[in-house]
């Protein structure tokens with residue numbers, strides 16, 4: 607049974623996951639002249655924030671809260687969590703290629719800004735988390751013992767939570783940087799669009815962290831899956 611807390615948390619999450627996407631697409635259309643993947647077209651840049659926000663806020667965000675919110679068995683949630691994170695990796699790669707192409711085609715230098723450095727760390731964590739999760743929890747490489755899984759689990763959770771805050775810092779510095787390049791009139795609609803996008807991203811981070819800390823898993827105790835851990839007496843699944 608879903609508690610009121612689960613339903614309200616899910617509703618709040620969906621609001622703060624969808625708003626930044628609407629705002630950034632609106633910004634790209636209204637102030638960035640839309641989208642184009644043509645060579646040397648400056649509008650290629652606009653795919654960067656859109657794909658990154660979809661990757662981290664929407665897709666990775668759903669992956670992060672899936673264990674808390676979904677009323678499914680641990681095993682099924684594990685596959686949903688992994689699939690969503692892999693989709694996030696694909697979206698993030700497209701977002702990265704968009705900005706790298708844009709920089710190279712326009713003759714701009716690469717990786718000079720704080721934003722780009724934070725972005726590289728965030729992307730590295732996303733890729734390493736996916737790799738670690740697939741090899742250790744999803745049995746891509748056979749034979750990860752219960753000890754290895756148990757030892758890796760707190761690192762996976764800590765790195766995942768750190769990624770939420772780091773991705774937030776990256777997106778906010780990216781917005782601030784773009785604001786600086788665009789230099790819109792102060793208190794203009796364009797300036798407010800940046801600010802509101804940043805605020806909704808902050809609210810997303812708060813909501814995800816709240817759910818991770820304060821909302822209990824929806825899987826009932828008797829649905830927890832221990833059958834692959836017959837000798838384990840642990841109450842906490844390490845898969």
Ligand code: HEM
Pocket residue numbers: 654655658659662702705706709715716717718719720721722723724725726728729773774776777778779780781782783784
């Ligand atoms: C977590 C999400 C994001 C990641 C991982 C990320 C990552 C990166 C990386 C690695 C670069 C460097 C590309 C190069 O040097 O060739 C870059 C550039 C850039 N990004 Fe992002 N980004 C993210 C979100 C955003 C958002 C939301 C915006 C808002 C408009 C943005 C704006 C920019 C701008 C203006 C540049 C070019 C200037 C620079 O290199 O700093 N980014 N991003």
